[in-house]
Amino acid sequence: AQSVTQPDIHITVSEGASLELRCNYSYGATPYLFWYVQSPGQGLQLLLKYFSGDTLVQGIKGFEAEFKRSQSSFNLRKPSVHWSDAAEYFCAVVPTGGGNKLTFGTGTQLKVEL
């Protein structure tokens, strides 16, 4: 079955430390890949997307993600976390060719310690 897995439900990092959030997918062909961020009570904001080409993708707010086909992964990274990065992060996919719906992982809640 097609699925998106975010293995870490909660992650706590100190401000200024590096961050990596994991995402694995299970699809027949490489889907289009996205990371979204959601602050409490808010909608989702797109951080970055991967369709094809360079496997290291740069996004907003200093985030980047690396697509690894061999591992079916699309992990999100940030070199130095700021307190304002505390939020919930969702990995999402759309089947190649566009499709009509995003399939989301269950999310990773990020807490930043000052």
Place this chain on the structure above:
Amino acid sequence: DTGVSQDPRHKITKRGQNVTFRCDPISEHNRLYWYRQTLGQGPEFLTYFQNEAQLEKSRLLSDRFSAERPKGSFSTLEIQRTEQGDSAMYLCASSSTGMEPQHFGDGTRLSIL
């Protein structure tokens, strides 16, 4: 670009009542999506419109749920005879094509008493 707008932001109602939510997509976007998000979960797809045509519906969308997009602009999502299990955040998103990222509104949080 004013973004995707949803109204109301919060709705509290008694079990058995009907509720209707509105979504105004980004003006040039012809695709509109509805998702439902329960606590601790990622959003789940409910339905999708291309212009005024409803092209896909999830099995999550029971007979009590109906969505419309009559003129291909704003959309409404109605839930009839609400149940406790309908308590969730209802998110609307829009995009210009199937390959473009979806842009989300801030959602409508529904609470059933």
